[in-house]
Amino acid sequence: MRSFRRTVAALLLCVIGPPAFAWGVEGHHVTALIALHYLHPDVAKKVSDLLAADTDTDIPHDLLGASVWPDVFRAEGHRETASWHFIDVELEQPGVDMMANCPRQTCVIAKIDEFEHQLKDPNVTGEDRVRAVKFLVHFIGDLHQPLHVGEHHDKGGNDVRVQYFGRRERLHAIWDTGIIERIDPNEQTFATKLIGEITPQEIEDYKQGSTIDWANQSFRLAKSIVYADLPAGDPIIIGDEYQKMAAPVVEMQLKRAGIRIATVLNQILGQ
Numbered sequence: 001m002r003s004f005r006r007t008v009a010a011l012l013l014c015v016i017g018p019p020a021f022a023w024g025v026e027g028h029h030v031t032a033l034i035a036l037h038y039l040h041p042d043v044a045k046k047v048s049d050l051l052a053a054d055t056d057t058d059i060p061h062d063l064l065g066a067s068v069w070p071d072v073f074r075a076e077g078h079r080e081t082a083s084w085h086f087i088d089v090e091l092e093q094p095g096v097d098m099m100a101n102c103p104r105q106t107c108v109i110a111k112i113d114e115f116e117h118q119l120k121d122p123n124v125t126g127e128d129r130v131r132a133v134k135f136l137v138h139f140i141g142d143l144h145q146p147l148h149v150g151e152h153h154d155k156g157g158n159d160v161r162v163q164y165f166g167r168r169e170r171l172h173a174i175w176d177t178g179i180i181e182r183i184d185p186n187e188q189t190f191a192t193k194l195i196g197e198i199t200p201q202e203i204e205d206y207k208q209g210s211t212i213d214w215a216n217q218s219f220r221l222a223k224s225i226v227y228a229d230l231p232a233g234d235p236i237i238i239g240d241e242y243q244k245m246a247a248p249v250v251e252m253q254l255k256r257a258g259i260r261i262a263t264v265l266n267q268i269l270g271q
Contacts (some may be wrong), residue, residue, distance in 0.1 A: 034258025150222025
């Protein structure tokens with residue numbers, strides 16, 4: 001599994017440069033592993049059968065492969081999908097405003113809604129149905145990375161230079177990958193740990209709300225945690241103190257994303 005993760009990460013780095021995609025491979029895999037745990041057995045089989053018929057990619061035809069496929073798809077030349085992965089909401093705003101923040105309906109919220117409708121539509125078949133699953137799984141994950149919603153006139157932290165435990169990075173990249181890898185670089189053990197911590201009440205809480213509600217949760221975290229706790233400097237020096245603050249936020253967002261991926265698929269494919 002780790003060699004596959006390195007292969008995908010290397011492909012993305014070669015094609016589009018430093019990571020600008022939410023969670024990176026490990027984070028998306030963790031959300032997929034959590035989702036798999038909570039899929040109804042009949043839905044899990046439907047998803048497995050759909051993805052097994054996929055002819056569109058060299059990535060494994062399972063939920064973990066689906067969770068990273070849209071980043072590879074974009075990296076292979078489909079730059080028209082780049083804006084589908086995020087929505088820019090400036091910290092000065094009170095929250096998500098679709099008219100202001102997504103006027104062309106090409107942001108992550110609009111695309112989640114679009115692919116939900118596709119998956120519900122009995123007239124959508126074949127590869128279009130497979131792609132709807134892959135985009136949905138990935139974009140629900142993206143929505144839960146706070147810097148894929150909130151930003152401070154800095155391209156979601158991509159313009160913010162940091163020195164993260166002595167390594168030169170961008171703020172966006174450490175929220176994509178750095179924080180997760182320092183918590184646990186093994187996606188299987190990390191996902192198992194998070195699943196073991198999720199309470200029945202959390203499951204019910206995470207299932208609630210609309211896509212915009214979920215985006216606003218990420219926005220509030222960007223505003224109150226990601227940016228609010230940043231030290232001063234250029235580059236900004238980030239170490240143990242920031243990591244200890246950020247790690248529980250990342251874990252909560254991965255749990256939410258996994259439960260919500262499962263909830264959406266259960267609702268649509270369980271009918």
